[in-house]
Amino acid sequence: MEITNYSSTTLLLYSLCFVICVSSASRYLSSRRSIVNKLPIAPAEDSSWIWGHELNIFKGEVCEYYLRWAKTCGQVYRFKAALFQRDALLVVDNVAVAHIFQNAYSYVKAPAFRPIVKSFIGRGLVWAEDDEHRHQRKLVAPAFTLNAVKGMADDVFECAGKVVQKFQRDIDAQGGSAILNVNEYISPCTLEVVGRVGFGHDFGYDNEDARAIRRSWQHDVVDGRKFPSFLLPILISIFPWIPKLPIPALKNDGTIKAITLRLSSNLLKEHVENPNHLEGKDMFSLLVRESWAKNKKGSGEYLTDSQLLENISTFLMVGHETSSSVVHFTLLDLAKNPDKQAKLRDELQKFEGELDYESIQKLPYLDAVAREGLRLNPAAPRTERVATHDDVIPLRNPIKLSNGEVITALPVKAGQVFVLPFTVMNVNPDVWGPDAHEFKPERWLTPGETPPAENLPHGPWSSLATFCEGPRLCIGWRLGILEVKVILALLIRSFEFHDTDARIQRFISPSLQPFVNGEAGQLPLKVTVTKH
Numbered sequence: 001m002e003i004t005n006y007s008s009t010t011l012l013l014y015s016l017c018f019v020i021c022v023s024s025a026s027r028y029l030s031s032r033r034s035i036v037n038k039l040p041i042a043p044a045e046d047s048s049w050i051w052g053h054e055l056n057i058f059k060g061e062v063c064e065y066y067l068r069w070a071k072t073c074g075q076v077y078r079f080k081a082a083l084f085q086r087d088a089l090l091v092v093d094n095v096a097v098a099h100i101f102q103n104a105y106s107y108v109k110a111p112a113f114r115p116i117v118k119s120f121i122g123r124g125l126v127w128a129e130d131d132e133h134r135h136q137r138k139l140v141a142p143a144f145t146l147n148a149v150k151g152m153a154d155d156v157f158e159c160a161g162k163v164v165q166k167f168q169r170d171i172d173a174q175g176g177s178a179i180l181n182v183n184e185y186i187s188p189c190t191l192e193v194v195g196r197v198g199f200g201h202d203f204g205y206d207n208e209d210a211r212a213i214r215r216s217w218q219h220d221v222v223d224g225r226k227f228p229s230f231l232l233p234i235l236i237s238i239f240p241w242i243p244k245l246p247i248p249a250l251k252n253d254g255t256i257k258a259i260t261l262r263l264s265s266n267l268l269k270e271h272v273e274n275p276n277h278l279e280g281k282d283m284f285s286l287l288v289r290e291s292w293a294k295n296k297k298g299s300g301e302y303l304t305d306s307q308l309l310e311n312i313s314t315f316l317m318v319g320h321e322t323s324s325s326v327v328h329f330t331l332l333d334l335a336k337n338p339d340k341q342a343k344l345r346d347e348l349q350k351f352e353g354e355l356d357y358e359s360i361q362k363l364p365y366l367d368a369v370a371r372e373g374l375r376l377n378p379a380a381p382r383t384e385r386v387a388t389h390d391d392v393i394p395l396r397n398p399i400k401l402s403n404g405e406v407i408t409a410l411p412v413k414a415g416q417v418f419v420l421p422f423t424v425m426n427v428n429p430d431v432w433g434p435d436a437h438e439f440k441p442e443r444w445l446t447p448g449e450t451p452p453a454e455n456l457p458h459g460p461w462s463s464l465a466t467f468c469e470g471p472r473l474c475i476g477w478r479l480g481i482l483e484v485k486v487i488l489a490l491l492i493r494s495f496e497f498h499d500t501d502a503r504i505q506r507f508i509s510p511s512l513q514p515f516v517n518g519e520a521g522q523l524p525l526k527v528t529v530t531k532h
């Protein structure tokens with residue numbers, strides 16, 4: 001009996017060893033055959049045995065390592081992933097990037113990302129994949145057309161006007177010149193804009209819900225720089241069952257989701273009780289109107305109540321910190337370039353007439369500053385995609401492999417992870433020239449100073465990578481640009497922004513954020529009132 005037991009245990013152990021050996025050997029052999037494994041790789045000295053290159057990427061400033069490695073590794077290269085996962089690919093080559101983004105349902109967001117998005121903002125457009133995404137995207141699109149965004153302009157001007165008043169009060173209180181953390185002024189403004197245009201809700205500056213959202217966001221930004229935020233997505237990608245565990249941090253709704261769901265559920269209830277009052281021009285009323293009308297006609301093509309609510313929560317979250325981040329860093333660029341700031345102010349002060357949606361589009365230097373600000377400061381500096389099938393990715397620039405072979409297209413296997421860094425694409429010196437890192441709005445005004453279209457991504461505005469491209473490009477890009485232009489115009493017309501000695505660092509957490517001495521949400525600038 002004992003002998004039989006011993007034999008079966010031994011047999012089991014031998015079988016396990018055999019399976020492990022065969023699978024390791026086959027992984028080794030397939031990795032030797034794999035073209036991906038012959039691509040250039042980020043320097044070994046920047047990598048650690050257990051965390052690969054990923055921990056350095058996480059600790060570094062925005063895209064710092066990607067930019068450094070791109071100088072020697074080119075436009076498509078590998079880096080070591082943490083915890084012995086397959087090497088990830090960093091892709092900047094614009095033809096490869098376009099292929100990945102255009103085939104959005106074959107290159108999906110990292111599965112580890114979805115449970116986090118679901119609990120923070122809900123199952124709206126950012127979360128949805130494949131048919132669910134197609135369906136939601138088609139149905140929310142009417143809220144973001146050119147005409148819809150024109151209709152939002154009054155709200156944007158009013159909210160930006162309030163920021164001017166707040167700056168004025170705080171500067172006056174300090175005798176006409178003050179060092180102010182501009183982060184505390186612009187983010188509440190863009191939150192108010194999205195609250196108003198999103199669901200007709202006026203958060204105002206001092207509203208309790210707005211303060212709760214800001215506090216919670218600040219908390220997320222601080223936590224986003226801590227080690228668990230680095231580790232969690234990696235663990236989820238290895239053990240996809242983690243989000244199903246009863247861990248409160250993964251189960252509870254984020255504050256923004258909870259507040260918007262509460263407010264918009266109340267609105268929905270009012271609409272149900274009184275459908276004749278569904279006249280608002282905000283996105284929520286518009287989408288409720290369209291969905292109810294389609295539902296009434298018996299069309300299956302409508303958004304359910306929870307899809308409506310969770311999309312509003314999505315817009316509020318991804319729509320407010322993105323626009324404010326671009327404004328923050330463009331103000332810093334202008335503070336560091338006083339001549340460009342003076343040129344912009346000159347254009348704004350010479351403009352006669354009222355600034356409104358139409359007139360603001362006719363200011364060429366403002367337009368150039370907005371483009372340059374969006375080029376240098378993409379609020380979402382990078383994104384990730386995972387291949388769902390084996391594929392061959394076309395390339396603009398041939399790549400020389402480690403065995404000397406040159407390829408013009410890149411075969412990849414299902415499960416390959418790609419990092420697509422918008423920041424690097426927008427300042428790639430091979431595309432933008434040696435002054436790629438400089439804040440130079442003039443490049444947009446001088447013919448031939450921007451790269452030819454075939455070298456650029458296919459973004460919705462100025463071929464910038466900033467808003468992504470393909471079926472998942474930023475749906476709010478028109479509103480984002482309008483906010484950036486209006487807030488910059490009203491502020492620069494009234495105030496001068498000066499650089500201070502503070503060393504402002506730029507980290508991803510989870511959008512582009514300013515830090516001073518490790519403290520989040522800090523963008524101190526000296527602000528004075530302009531002389532007319």
Ligand code: HEM
Pocket residue numbers: 125126137194314315316318319320322323326378379380382383384422466467468471472473474475476477479480481484
């Ligand atoms: C200047 C401001 C903005 C920038 C730079 C920006 C950037 C981006 C980027 C890069 C993406 C693609 C992310 C990815 O797929 O990984 C994205 C998606 C998205 N953005 Fe924006 N965004 C801005 C403003 C807004 C605004 C104002 C809204 C709405 C009110 C908005 C709503 C969205 C939504 C819903 C998505 C997901 C689209 C989809 O997956 O179909 N964004 N944004």
